[in-house]
Amino acid sequence: MKVAILGYGTVGSGVGEIIEKKASTDVKALELGYILERKENLHKHPLMCDDIDRILDDQDIDVVVETMGGIEPAHTYILQALSAGKHVVSANKAVIAQYEKEFHACAKAHGVKLLYEASCGGGIPWLHQLQSVKRIDSIDEIHGILNGTSNYILDHMSKEGTSFQEVLQNAQDLGYAEADPSADIDGDDIRNKLKISASVAFDCAPFQEIPTFGIRNIRKEDIAYAKAQHRNIKLIATAKRSGDYYGAVIEPTLYEEGLMEASVADNFNLACLHGTTIGDLRFFGQGAGKLPTAHAIVQDLLDLAQEVKLPEPSMHESLIYHPELLTSSYYIRSVLNDKEIQEILHGAIVHSEEAQGCRYTRTKPLEKAFLHKQMERILKKDPQAFMMALDQTGEEQA
Ligand code: HSE
Numbered sequence: 001m002k003v004a005i006l007g008y009g010t011v012g013s014g015v016g017e018i019i020e021k022k023a024s025t026d027v028k029a030l031e032l033g034y035i036l037e038r039k040e041n042l043h044k045h046p047l048m049c050d051d052i053d054r055i056l057d058d059q060d061i062d063v064v065v066e067t068m069g070g071i072e073p074a075h076t077y078i079l080q081a082l083s084a085g086k087h088v089v090s091a092n093k094a095v096i097a098q099y100e101k102e103f104h105a106c107a108k109a110h111g112v113k114l115l116y117e118a119s120c121g122g123g124i125p126w127l128h129q130l131q132s133v134k135r136i137d138s139i140d141e142i143h144g145i146l147n148g149t150s151n152y153i154l155d156h157m158s159k160e161g162t163s164f165q166e167v168l169q170n171a172q173d174l175g176y177a178e179a180d181p182s183a184d185i186d187g188d189d190i191r192n193k194l195k196i197s198a199s200v201a202f203d204c205a206p207f208q209e210i211p212t213f214g215i216r217n218i219r220k221e222d223i224a225y226a227k228a229q230h231r232n233i234k235l236i237a238t239a240k241r242s243g244d245y246y247g248a249v250i251e252p253t254l255y256e257e258g259l260m261e262a263s264v265a266d267n268f269n270l271a272c273l274h275g276t277t278i279g280d281l282r283f284f285g286q287g288a289g290k291l292p293t294a295h296a297i298v299q300d301l302l303d304l305a306q307e308v309k310l311p312e313p314s315m316h317e318s319l320i321y322h323p324e325l326l327t328s329s330y331y332i333r334s335v336l337n338d339k340e341i342q343e344i345l346h347g348a349i350v351h352s353e354e355a356q357g358c359r360y361t362r363t364k365p366l367e368k369a370f371l372h373k374q375m376e377r378i379l380k381k382d383p384q385a386f387m388m389a390l391d392q393t394g395e396e397q398a
Helices: 010-021 039-044 052-057 074-083 093-109 126-134 148-160 164-173 188-202 220-228 290-305 338-344 368-381 392-397
Strands: 002-006 031-036 063-066 087-090 139-145 231-242 245-256 268-275 279-286 330-333 349-355 358-363 386-390
Touching (some): 002 010, 002 052, 010 290, 052 074, 063 074, 074 087, 087 093, 087 290, 093 188, 126 139, 126 188, 126 268, 139 188, 148 220, 148 231, 148 268, 188 231, 220 330, 220 358, 245 368, 330 368, 338 349
Parallel strands (some): 002 031, 002 063, 245 386
Antiparallel strands (some): 139 231, 139 268, 268 279, 349 358
């Protein structure tokens, strides 16, 4: 099967490396045809070209790997490749989260496939497993650590006591972070992955309503405050379905040491589902980085090359946003006084305390969407404020 790679950055070059190394009989069936790159890079590889039409017009190219990232021109090139009768494999969560439905309709119309295992959870075969579980079960909840960069930052701040900026630089040097790391630390990247995962898990179009709070404001003091309670802070994506309703959220969450979520280190991801007969099922692996992500792409390529019969994606369910489905208690770090916070939270404070030189406020269990909205009000008065949700175990102990 002849492959063209669009974009030869960290992940694209990983795919090229695996294909060219031909380390297994299966991979030997793949042949690299073109690498689309900018003019100034063309000297770097003999297969590089800067003309997308040459690739699209070449009847020998069976599949296009899109590792450019971003929305345009990735969106246009994917549609053009599908319309030209070529399968597409993409690692681009931003473009898939936005155009998943349109891409699948186009693929179907032209009798080809669009696969994107690498878009969620890096090397973890997560989307395949969601499809597999659904052959028997209904899935009612998914959650997980789906951003390697933010996990690397939280883990290394916790283990080494290093500052946020210093650890972010390391994550960028290791090739985990997005071109603009704001997407990692503000929760946009993990939100795209949740949209895609939920659309597969619940057979619906990507959700529009996902309250999101990232880790931009986290400080060493927050990590120390969590540690004093024997807890770790993790950036968690959650989506829940009940009948025709859904709830979804991205937020820093406190997990007691010893729980699986609390132990996820470095760039690793943990993707969890709950199904009717399987109950809780969890998948762990490297969620970012050149070769793990490239591995997931090559797996998709091999499924296409070997004509593996894959379940057809179905987005027929129209789920309605229902914020009441997700609730928890929170800790809020803010310089506002109790009276101001009490007023903003409609009297939901349980207690406040001074710790690590900061003021932390514990809330009653609240609808997550309500807390996120009120947090926007707190941030207007205290732009450095931070919040962390308590996971279910923390709630039970309270
Ligand atoms: N920036 C992403 C992450 C890359 O850190 O998870 C993998 O999607």
